[in-house]
Amino acid sequence: MSFGKGHHLHLVDGSAFIFRAYHALPPLTRKSDGLPVGAVSGFVNMIWKMIEDNKGPDAPTHAAVVFDKGSHTFRNDMYDKYKANRDEMPEDLRPQIPLTREATRAFNLACLEQEGFEADDIIATLACRAREAGGRVTIISSDKDLMQLVGGGVEMYDAMKNARIDADGVRDKFGVDPERVVDVQALAGDSVDNIPGAPGIGIKTAALLINEFGTLEDLLARTDEVPQPKRRQTLIDNADQIRLSKRLVQLDCDMDLDYDLDSLEVKEPIADDLLGFLTDMEFRTIVKRVSDGLGVDAPVITDTTPQGSDPVDDAKQVAFPDAYDWVKVTDTLKDWIARAHARGYVAVDTETTSLNEMQALLVGVSLCIDPGEACYIPLGHKENAEADLFATDALAEGQIPFDEAMALLKPLLEDPSVMKILQNAKYDCKVLARLGVQVAPVDDTMLMSYAMNAGLHGHGMDTLSERYLGHAPIPIKELIGSGKSQITFDKVNVEKAVKYAAEDADITLRLWHLFKPQLHRSKVTTVYETLERPLIPVLARMEMAGVQVDRDVLSRMSGAFAQKMAGLEDEIRELAGADFKVSSPKQLGEILFDKLGLPGGKKTKTGAYQTGADILEDLATEHELPGLILDWRQVSKLKSTYTDALQDHIDLETGRVHTSYSIAGANTGRLASTDPNLQNIPIRTEEGRRIREAFVAPQGRTLVALDYSQIELRILAHIAGIDELKQAFKDGQDIHALTASEMFDVPLDEMTPEIRRKAKAINFGVIYGISGFGLARNLRIPRDEAQGFIDRYFERFPGIRAYMDETVKFAKDHGFVQTLFGRRINTPDINAKGPGAGFAKRAAINAPIQGTAADVIRRAMIRMEDAIADLPATMLLQVHDELLFEVDEGSEDALIAAAREVMEGASLPAVHLSVPLEVDAGQGANWAQAH
DNA sequence: GTACTCACG
DNA sequence: GACGTACGTGAGTACG
Incomplete structure (x- = not known):
C-alpha cells in the first residue's frame, strides 16, 4: 500500500544527532584498540531511545535517518562563504562518521544522504511529498532552519528538550507563520551559517516587517513605504544580499531522489545485525539494554585489550625496559608498521642532527605501540662516530637504507586512519615535511599538557615524564655531550641511540594514554581540538616559508x-x-x-x-x-x-x-x-624602526600587515560588560580620548594630548591589573595622584572593578581562570601570602583578556590558509595582534579583503562579541612601510 | 647558570 | 603597618 493518509513518517536529522552526541559525551574509545567511539555510542543511544519512546498507537509507519554528505553543497556555489566560519570537524570525530551510517543500517533504518545536498534538503523533499500524499510527518531535530517545513501535518520534535514544535511553536520563535520563516531568516541573517541578511535587522525587526508587508518580495518591492529612514536605506542597499540570503535558507523541496516514501516503511531491527554491530563496538551497556528490549540473550563481549589491562594503568605501571628493539632489516620494520596499522595509533619520535628544523637531517625514527615496547630505526648514524679521530662519512652497520625505510614509513605516517602521537609534533612534522612526508593525523602530548596544565609547570618531555610517569628520561647530554665538545646525533653510537630514542617514543605513548581521558575531564578537549592541534601545520608552514x-x-x-x-x-x-x-x-x-x-x-x-x-x-x-x-x-x-x-x-x-x-x-x-x-x-623609536626596512618582499611581491586595533580593550569591554566602552567602539571613537573625557570631565573637542596620554596609561593599566604604584611609575607622577586617577576610573566604570573582583574570586575558588573560548590558565599562587599575592592577582586579571585575544588570532590563523588559498599569498609571521603576509603585486587588495574578513570574524561562531573587532591594514616593499 | 637590561605586544 | 608590584614574552651581555 502506498504512503498516504494514516501514515506517519519520522525523519531524523542524523548529522545533528552525531554532533550533539560528540559534544555531550566524554571521548570514549573502544577498549580493544583505542578507536574513538564516543559519538557513535551517543548516536546509538539516541536512536534506541527514539525507537523505545515511539512505540504505541502513534508509532511511525515510515522512518529514515538523514545525513549531510560532503562539505560542498549547491549553496556554496551560490555563495562561497556559506557556513564558512564553521570550525573544522574534530580529528577524533571524523572516523566515527561512517560508523554512524553502519549503526543506522544495523537498526534496519533507512540511511539517506546525497552528495551536494544537506540533510535538510532531503528532509524537506520527503516532508513535502508526505504532506502532499496526506500523511503526517515528524522531523526529529531542533534546527531552526527546518521550521519553515512545519504545518499541514508536519511537526518537529526536539529530542533533547522532549518538546514538540508545531506551527504555534514556530510563530513563538519567529513571530510569523512557518511559510514566512524563510523571509524572516533572509532578513535577519545567521552568523552560525554565515548568512549575511540585512545588517542591523534581527529576528524581531524582520518579523515586524514581514507581518506588515506580507512577504519579503512585497517588502522589497515597496521599501519606500518603510517609515524608518535608516531601516529603509538598509533594505534598499542590501536588497541583493537579502535575496541571496533567502535562496540560501530556502530548503529544496523538490530534489531528485532515487527512492520513494514506500521504501522507508519501518522494519523491525534484526537482532543479529544490531547486536553484531554493538558487540563489535564493545558497547556493553547498550548491548544489554537492546538485548532486553528485543527479548534475546545478550552476547558476551570478550575482553581483547592488548595486554589484558587498562592502558592508563599500564602507562604508569609497566616498567621501563633496559633494552628496546633495534630495527636492522626491512622485515622487522614492516612488522612494526603492520602492528601500527592494526592498532590505529602509534607514538613516533625523530632523531636529527640539529635543533633547527630547517637544517636538521633525519638520523633515525622511533615507534611505540604499547608501553615498554618500542623500537628505533637508525637511518643516518656514522661509523666510528664517537671517536673524532676515526670519524668517517661511512654509515654504521645495522641500518636500513634511508630511502628504503622512508618508502615504508611514509604511507604509515600519512595514513589518515592511524593516529600519530608525538611530543612537540611541529618539530618532527617539519623535519619530515622537508623529506616529502606530510604527517597526519597527529596528537601532541605537549599540547595536551598545555591545554590542561598551563601555569602549573612546563610541558617538555622531561618535565612531563618525571611528573606523570615518575621516570627521569636519559638526558641527551649523555649521548651528545654539551658545550664545545658537543657532537651531532648522527655521530652517536647506535646501541646508545636505540635506548635513548625508543624511550622517548615509549614515554610519549604513555603520556598520551594518561592525558587523552584527562583532557575531557578538564573540559579542555575543545581548546585542544580547535586552538592547539590545528595550529601545528599552520605554524609549520609559516616557519618554513620564512621572511x-x-x-x-x-x-x-x-x-x-x-x-x-x-x-x-x-x-x-x-x-x-x-x-x-x-x-x-x-x-x-x-x-x-x-x-x-x-x-x-x-x-x-x-x-x-x-x-x-x-x-x-x-x-x-x-x-x-x-x-x-x-x-x-x-x-x-x-x-x-x-x-x-x-x-x-x-x-x-x-x-x-x-x-x-x-x-x-x-x-x-x-x-x-x-x-x-x-x-x-x-x-617604537624612529632609529629602531628602520630595522624593519631590512624585512623585505622579494621581487614582484609585496608585504602586507594586518593588525587588530585595540583588541584587548575591546575584549575587556565585552567581558566586563561596560556599555560606554562598547558603544564607543561601535561608534569608532578614540577610546583613550573617550576615557580621558569621562574621567577628567574634558569635552572631546577640547582634549589635549597630555590628558589623553594619561587615560591611555590607565587603560593599559586596567588590562594589567592596575595598581597605584605601577601607574605612578609609568606616568612619573606621585603615587597618591595615581591612586586618585584609579579611584576616579573605577567610580566612572564600576563594571571594571566588578570584573576584577569576580576574576580574582573565580581564581581563588577554582585555581584557574578561563578565556572566552574555554582556555584554562592555572593560577597556583593565587592564595599565596606576601608579595607574591598581588602578582598572582594581577596575572589572573590579565590572563583572560590577553588569552582571549590570543585565542582570537589563533582562530584567524587556522582559518586563514583556506580563506586565501586562491590568492598568490603566504602568511609569514604573527606578532600577537598582527599577521604579516607576502603577496604577488597586484593582489594586495584582494588579500587584505580576505584576511580582514577572517580576522574580524574570527571569534564566530563560538563567541559573539558585543564589540566589533577592527583590523587595520598596510602594505609596502618592506615591513616598515607595511605597518 | 643567574642577573640585568631592553626589544616587542 | 610594611612590603613591593604594572601583564606576557626572548635574547644579549656580564659575571661568578
Missing part, C-alpha cells in the same frame, strides 16, 4: 651603529673621568653613584646599583652622563640583537629568516617566537 631579510641593509646599519657607539664611548669615558666597560651595569653603577656621587642609588637584590632606563632617565636632569649611556645602550641593543644577530639567522639555502614559534611557551595562550625572536623587532 626575506636583506643582509646588506643590516650590514650597513651595523657599521653605522658601530661608529656611533665608538663616538659615544669616547664621550662617556671623558665625562666619567675613567675607563670602564660601558656594557657592565655593575661598573656603571659604581661610576654614577660612588665616583660621581649622583643622588639615589637603589640596589638590586644582589647588591649592585640599579641602572635601568627609568633610573637613568631620572638622573639625566642631574648629569650629562646618564643620557649618553641611554643613547649608547639603545644603539648597542639595536646592533647586537638585531643588525648583527639577525644576519646569522639568514638561512643559507633559502636566503630567508625562519623563526620558530612555541605553541606552549606562554601561559596565556600567546605564541612565543625564538631563534630568532621576530616578535620584538623594534618599532
Whole structure:
C-alpha cells in the first residue's frame, strides 16, 4: 500500500544527532584498540531511545535517518562563504562518521544522504511529498532552519528538550507563520551559517516587517513605504544580499531522489545485525539494554585489550625496559608498521642532527605501540662516530637504507586512519615535511599538557615524564655531550641511540594514554581540538616559508651603529673621568653613584646599583652622563640583537629568516617566537624602526600587515560588560580620548594630548591589573595622584572593578581562570601570602583578556590558509595582534579583503562579541612601510 | 647558570 | 603597618 493518509513518517536529522552526541559525551574509545567511539555510542543511544519512546498507537509507519554528505553543497556555489566560519570537524570525530551510517543500517533504518545536498534538503523533499500524499510527518531535530517545513501535518520534535514544535511553536520563535520563516531568516541573517541578511535587522525587526508587508518580495518591492529612514536605506542597499540570503535558507523541496516514501516503511531491527554491530563496538551497556528490549540473550563481549589491562594503568605501571628493539632489516620494520596499522595509533619520535628544523637531517625514527615496547630505526648514524679521530662519512652497520625505510614509513605516517602521537609534533612534522612526508593525523602530548596544565609547570618531555610517569628520561647530554665538545646525533653510537630514542617514543605513548581521558575531564578537549592541534601545520608552514631579510641593509646599519657607539664611548669615558666597560651595569653603577656621587642609588637584590632606563632617565636632569649611556645602550641593543644577530639567522639555502614559534611557551595562550625572536623587532623609536626596512618582499611581491586595533580593550569591554566602552567602539571613537573625557570631565573637542596620554596609561593599566604604584611609575607622577586617577576610573566604570573582583574570586575558588573560548590558565599562587599575592592577582586579571585575544588570532590563523588559498599569498609571521603576509603585486587588495574578513570574524561562531573587532591594514616593499 | 637590561605586544 | 608590584614574552651581555 502506498504512503498516504494514516501514515506517519519520522525523519531524523542524523548529522545533528552525531554532533550533539560528540559534544555531550566524554571521548570514549573502544577498549580493544583505542578507536574513538564516543559519538557513535551517543548516536546509538539516541536512536534506541527514539525507537523505545515511539512505540504505541502513534508509532511511525515510515522512518529514515538523514545525513549531510560532503562539505560542498549547491549553496556554496551560490555563495562561497556559506557556513564558512564553521570550525573544522574534530580529528577524533571524523572516523566515527561512517560508523554512524553502519549503526543506522544495523537498526534496519533507512540511511539517506546525497552528495551536494544537506540533510535538510532531503528532509524537506520527503516532508513535502508526505504532506502532499496526506500523511503526517515528524522531523526529529531542533534546527531552526527546518521550521519553515512545519504545518499541514508536519511537526518537529526536539529530542533533547522532549518538546514538540508545531506551527504555534514556530510563530513563538519567529513571530510569523512557518511559510514566512524563510523571509524572516533572509532578513535577519545567521552568523552560525554565515548568512549575511540585512545588517542591523534581527529576528524581531524582520518579523515586524514581514507581518506588515506580507512577504519579503512585497517588502522589497515597496521599501519606500518603510517609515524608518535608516531601516529603509538598509533594505534598499542590501536588497541583493537579502535575496541571496533567502535562496540560501530556502530548503529544496523538490530534489531528485532515487527512492520513494514506500521504501522507508519501518522494519523491525534484526537482532543479529544490531547486536553484531554493538558487540563489535564493545558497547556493553547498550548491548544489554537492546538485548532486553528485543527479548534475546545478550552476547558476551570478550575482553581483547592488548595486554589484558587498562592502558592508563599500564602507562604508569609497566616498567621501563633496559633494552628496546633495534630495527636492522626491512622485515622487522614492516612488522612494526603492520602492528601500527592494526592498532590505529602509534607514538613516533625523530632523531636529527640539529635543533633547527630547517637544517636538521633525519638520523633515525622511533615507534611505540604499547608501553615498554618500542623500537628505533637508525637511518643516518656514522661509523666510528664517537671517536673524532676515526670519524668517517661511512654509515654504521645495522641500518636500513634511508630511502628504503622512508618508502615504508611514509604511507604509515600519512595514513589518515592511524593516529600519530608525538611530543612537540611541529618539530618532527617539519623535519619530515622537508623529506616529502606530510604527517597526519597527529596528537601532541605537549599540547595536551598545555591545554590542561598551563601555569602549573612546563610541558617538555622531561618535565612531563618525571611528573606523570615518575621516570627521569636519559638526558641527551649523555649521548651528545654539551658545550664545545658537543657532537651531532648522527655521530652517536647506535646501541646508545636505540635506548635513548625508543624511550622517548615509549614515554610519549604513555603520556598520551594518561592525558587523552584527562583532557575531557578538564573540559579542555575543545581548546585542544580547535586552538592547539590545528595550529601545528599552520605554524609549520609559516616557519618554513620564512621572511626575506636583506643582509646588506643590516650590514650597513651595523657599521653605522658601530661608529656611533665608538663616538659615544669616547664621550662617556671623558665625562666619567675613567675607563670602564660601558656594557657592565655593575661598573656603571659604581661610576654614577660612588665616583660621581649622583643622588639615589637603589640596589638590586644582589647588591649592585640599579641602572635601568627609568633610573637613568631620572638622573639625566642631574648629569650629562646618564643620557649618553641611554643613547649608547639603545644603539648597542639595536646592533647586537638585531643588525648583527639577525644576519646569522639568514638561512643559507633559502636566503630567508625562519623563526620558530612555541605553541606552549606562554601561559596565556600567546605564541612565543625564538631563534630568532621576530616578535620584538623594534618599532617604537624612529632609529629602531628602520630595522624593519631590512624585512623585505622579494621581487614582484609585496608585504602586507594586518593588525587588530585595540583588541584587548575591546575584549575587556565585552567581558566586563561596560556599555560606554562598547558603544564607543561601535561608534569608532578614540577610546583613550573617550576615557580621558569621562574621567577628567574634558569635552572631546577640547582634549589635549597630555590628558589623553594619561587615560591611555590607565587603560593599559586596567588590562594589567592596575595598581597605584605601577601607574605612578609609568606616568612619573606621585603615587597618591595615581591612586586618585584609579579611584576616579573605577567610580566612572564600576563594571571594571566588578570584573576584577569576580576574576580574582573565580581564581581563588577554582585555581584557574578561563578565556572566552574555554582556555584554562592555572593560577597556583593565587592564595599565596606576601608579595607574591598581588602578582598572582594581577596575572589572573590579565590572563583572560590577553588569552582571549590570543585565542582570537589563533582562530584567524587556522582559518586563514583556506580563506586565501586562491590568492598568490603566504602568511609569514604573527606578532600577537598582527599577521604579516607576502603577496604577488597586484593582489594586495584582494588579500587584505580576505584576511580582514577572517580576522574580524574570527571569534564566530563560538563567541559573539558585543564589540566589533577592527583590523587595520598596510602594505609596502618592506615591513616598515607595511605597518 | 643567574642577573640585568631592553626589544616587542 | 610594611612590603613591593604594572601583564606576557626572548635574547644579549656580564659575571661568578
